[in-house]
Amino acid sequence: MFPQQEAIERWLLAYQERLLSEGCNPEQRYVAMKAINPKYILRNYLLQQAIDLAKENDFSLVSQLLDMLQAPYDDKPEYAGYAKPPPAWGKGMAISCSS
Numbered sequence: 001m002f003p004q005q006e007a008i009e010r011w012l013l014a015y016q017e018r019l020l021s022e023g024c025n026p027e028q029r030y031v032a033m034k035a036i037n038p039k040y041i042l043r044n045y046l047l048q049q050a051i052d053l054a055k056e057n058d059f060s061l062v063s064q065l066l067d068m069l070q071a072p073y074d075d076k077p078e079y080a081g082y083a084k085p086p087p088a089w090g091k092g093m094a095i096s097c098s099s
Helices: 005-022 026-036 044-055 060-069 077-083
Strands: none
Touching (some): 044 060
16 A cells, blocks of 8 residues: 555654654544544545536435535445545546636
C-alpha cells in the first residue's frame, strides 16, 4: 500500500514513540480518532458516478451518497463499499467545482 517502504517505516516508528509519550491507551485513542475521522468521505470517483447517473435522470446514487454523508462517522454496513480505497480507475480523478 505504501510505495516508499523505508519512509513509512520511519514514520510509523516515530508515531509509535509519540503515542507512548502521550500515555493514551489504545482504547481511548480509538474512541478519540473515530470521533474526528469520518468513515465515509465523498470521493471524486463516487461523485462522478452520481453525476453520470443524474444526467440520465437516475438520482439513486445521489440519494445514497446524501444518506451516507448525513452521518459520515456512523458505521453503516450497507455503505461498507464506500469506505474502501478507490478503485485503480478512480485514483487521481479530479472534478472541478463547476461539475
